[in-house]
Amino acid sequence: MEGDTPPIQKQGRHLNAYGIPVAPSKRRSSVEGGAATSTSGVVAPLIDLHQRIRVCVRKRPLSKKETMLGDTDVAPVVGARTIQVNAPKTRVDLTPFTEQHSFTFDDVFDSNSTNTDIYRRTALPLVEYMFSGGKATCFAYGQTGSGKTYTMLDPQHGLYVQAAYDIFAMLGQPQHTHLSAWVGFYEIYQGQLYDLLNQKKRLVPREDGNSNVVIAGLREFPIKDVDRLMEVFDFGSQARTTGRTGANNNSSRSHAVLQVLIKKKKDSSIHGKLSFIDLAGSERGADRGEANSKTRMEGAEINKSLLALKECIRALDQDKRHTPFRGSKLTQVLRDSFVGDSRTCMIATISPNNPNSEHTLNTLRYADRVKELKGESDPRLLAEQRQESMGGGLASTEKNNNLMMEDGLEFNERSSIANSDTMWEEDQAENLLDIDFPSQMSNNNALATPQAHHHHSVMDHDHQEDNHHHEDEDTLEGNPQRQHYLRRLSSPPDEVFTTPVEDPFQSTPTAITPHRHRERLSDEDAMLSLPPKFALTEQKQQHPSSTVQPPPQVTVKHIRDFIKLHRAQLKELDECIKLEKKMISKLSLNISSHHDFNEEDDPPDPEEYAKTVQLYEDYLNDLDDVHERKVACVETFGDRIKAELGEEEGEDTQQ
Numbered sequence: 069m070e071g072d073t074p075p076i077q078k079q080g081r082h083l084n085a086y087g088i089p090v091a092p093s094k095r096r097s098s099v100e101g102g103a104a105t106s107t108s109g110v111v112a113p114l115i116d117l118h119q120r121i122r123v124c125v126r127k128r129p130l131s132k133k134e135t136m137l138g139d140t141d142v143a144p145v146v147g148a149r150t151i152q153v154n155a156p157k158t159r160v161d162l163t164p165f166t167e168q169h170s171f172t173f174d175d176v177f178d179s180n181s182t183n184t185d186i187y188r189r190t191a192l193p194l195v196e197y198m199f200s201g202g203k204a205t206c207f208a209y210g211q212t213g214s215g216k217t218y219t220m221l222d223p224q225h226g227l228y229v230q231a232a233y234d235i236f237a238m239l240g241q242p243q244h245t246h247l248s249a250w251v252g253f254y255e256i257y258q259g260q261l262y263d264l265l266n267q268k269k270r271l272v273p274r275e276d277g278n279s280n281v282v283i284a285g286l287r288e289f290p291i292k293d294v295d296r297l298m299e300v301f302d303f304g305s306q307a308r309t310t311g312r313t314g315a316n317n318n319s320s321r322s323h324a325v326l327q328v329l330i331k332k333k334k335d336s337s338i339h340g341k342l343s344f345i346d347l348a349g350s351e352r353g354a355d356r357g358e359a360n361s362k363t364r365m366e367g368a369e370i371n372k373s374l375l376a377l378k379e380c381i382r383a384l385d386q387d388k389r390h391t392p393f394r395g396s397k398l399t400q401v402l403r404d405s406f407v408g409d410s411r412t413c414m415i416a417t418i419s420p421n422n423p424n425s426e427h428t429l430n431t432l433r434y435a436d437r438v439k440e441l442k443g444e445s446d447p448r449l450l451a452e453q454r455q456e457s458m459g460g461g462l463a464s465t466e467k468n469n470n471l472m473m474e475d476g477l478e479f480n481e482r483s484s485i486a487n488s489d490t491m492w493e494e495d496q497a498e499n500l501l502d503i504d505f506p507s508q509m510s511n512n513n514a515l516a517t518p519q520a521h522h523h524h525s526v527m528d529h530d531h532q533e534d535n536h537h538h539e540d541e542d543t544l545e546g547n548p549q550r551q552h553y554l555r556r557l558s559s560p561p562d563e564v565f566t567t568p569v570e571d572p573f574q575s576t577p578t579a580i581t582p583h584r585h586r587e588r589l590s591d592e593d594a595m596l597s598l599p600p601k602f603a604l605t606e607q608k609q610q611h612p613s614s615t616v617q618p619p620p621q622v623t624v625k626h627i628r629d630f631i632k633l634h635r636a637q638l639k640e641l642d643e644c645i646k647l648e649k650k651m652i653s654k655l656s657l658n659i660s661s662h663h664d665f666n667e668e669d670d671p672p673d674p675e676e677y678a679k680t681v682q683l684y685e686d687y688l689n690d691l692d693d694v695h696e697r698k699v700a701c702v703e704t705f706g707d708r709i710k711a712e713l714g715e716e717e718g719e720d721t722q723q
């Protein structure tokens with residue numbers, strides 16, 4: 069496929085992710101950087117697969133149809149971490165030119181990469197993390213038709229199937245015999261949750277007193293092997309909302325969340341959680357084609373939630389104290405998988421053909437905003453490489469994985485990983501989950517459906533929850549009709565599920581207050597954390613502009629830190645304003661270069677006019693992004709000011 073890439077024209081400009089020209093001398097190619105090239109056999113660098121946030125890109129091959137239409141591949145992978153987009157453009161004098169953009173991510177997978185290659189560097193570390201007692205999320209983001217479902221939920225090779233093989237292999241290990249796997253599958257469509265395993269029953273996300281997200285009414289199933297998981301998954305997939313868009317005849321119009329839980333057999337308390345998310349297509353206006361208003365509304369809702377997701381992960385990557393979870397239902401339900409000691413892996417999927425270059429750029433910019441790596445020489449990447457070359461700092465799991473990859477073992481052979489307990493010792497020491505999840509569970513589902521309880525803060529007040537029932541594991545195991553589970557799945561709940569769930573939180577009063585939780589986070593990040601609640605001395609000062617008590621003790625270091633934060637905030641706003649100025653210049657230059665646009669009597673050249681309108685649309689989309697960035701910045705800083713003044717924080721800040 070790479071051979072199809074058109075040569076970059078001489079007059080082409082090299083731009084960074086945001087379209088700002090980069091001086092040629094500063095460009096780094098994979099060759100310069102010593103990285104492998106994009107052809108088969110590329111070995112991605114041995115980076116830390118256990119970072120809190122990983123952002124990877126997957127490029128799919130050109131489809132037969134695209135090849136027949138003569139489309140070319142304009143997105144060459146130029147290193148294990150860098151991809152370029154050679155966007156075809158036309159100057160105002162109609163001469164064609166190419167805009168070249170470069171992006172660097174934790175991993176870039178070329179079109180010849182298999183789902184297994186991708187699994188090894190994305191979901192496998194999350195599976196292991198889940199067994200260590202953590203919460204993790206793996207999601208695919210990209211334009212409609214770019215391969216999200218193929219990557220995430222393909223019934224043969226999707227990451228979830230590959231993960232399932234490893235999960236069951238690990239459950240078979242002696243140290244895990246006390247654990248069992250459960251699965252739930254739901255979709256988020258137009259801001260509402262629907263259970264894909266229970267006749268699309270409407271679900272309500274709630275939050276318990278310990279900041280755990282509980283999906284009220286979600287039916288979860290104990291899973292014994294991969295076959296059963298696939299059967300359950302197939303059943304749920306058929307219920308998923310799809311539609312036809314201008315870009316894909318079978319487009320996912322909802323976000324699908326496949327939630328795998330590892331529970332302790334003795335009390336069904338949660339040991340670990342891994343969510344696979346196939347996001348709805350990220351198409352923008354032009355893709356909607358002749359779409360009706362329903363499709364447009366779907367598109368607007370999808371865009372809103374994707375924007376919220378981006379801002380949340382970005383806030384986490386930058387260790388911002390304020391994470392705007394309330395921006396959408398998607399981020400509300402993922403909240404507990406993002407806070408605390410969690411792991412997130414995003415796979416941005418792209419279509420490499422020239423007609424999709426603008427969408428590809430949008431996807432890559434989105435991914436770039438989530439985790440802003442500054443080229444292959446980014447200090448974060450170099451630090452990891454240094455660690456590797458010194459032979460230290462890598463989790464033993466990673467070393468094992470890489471050794472195994474070199475050995476060419478299959479992923480299910482890898483599952484018999486030795487010493488997984490010791491591999492995760494360090495993480496277990498830091499694990500917050502023993503506190504996040506109630507430890508004294510009844511025999512029932514921990515996350516799925518607590519009954520109404522005074523510890524819950526309800527996210528969605530619109531709907532009353534239904535009584536939750538769940539399938540008794542022993543009953544199912546001994547059931548001779550097990551192979552007919554599909555029929556039972558579609559039967560009314562009471563036929564199958566006879567054990568009402570007790571409220572797990574009833575017997576476990578709140579173990580930790582949000583306040584205590586916050587204190588723990590503040591240890592992690594002294595700079596952005598709250599000041600130590602001002603409790604160290606008796607000294608009292610009255611702040612002139614506030615009725616609440618100001619900090620009794622403020623150290624010079626504390627003030628310096630605050631000034632630093634203030635400067636950082638101004639810098640961020642300054643960058644936003646610079647970007648906006650560039651955007652304005654680009655658009656106004658285009659308009660003023662067309663004299664006929666100003667002649668009222670003379671209609672402008674329709675082709676040029678259409679290009680300008682397109683430019684205007686791009687400008688608005690970019691403006692929207694920059695505006696969100698400013699809002700996030702101002703809100704975060706506003707929270708910090710409030711905290712300095714000793715005022716109460718908003719709900720979202722209590723992680």
Ligand SMILES: Nc1ncnc2c1ncn2[C@@H]1O[C@H](COP(=O)(O)OP(=O)(O)OP(=O)(O)O)[C@@H](O)[C@H]1O
Nearest residue numbers: 128211212213214215216217218316319320348349
């Ligand atoms: N890496 C790949 N190799 C081969 N075929 C692929 C690959 N990625 C995607 N495809 C094919 O491209 C088509 C579109 O992929 P898919 O349905 O996964 O896109 P999507 O991003 O999930 O779209 P939507 O958001 O509309 O649901 C499918 O026919 C799929 O089989």
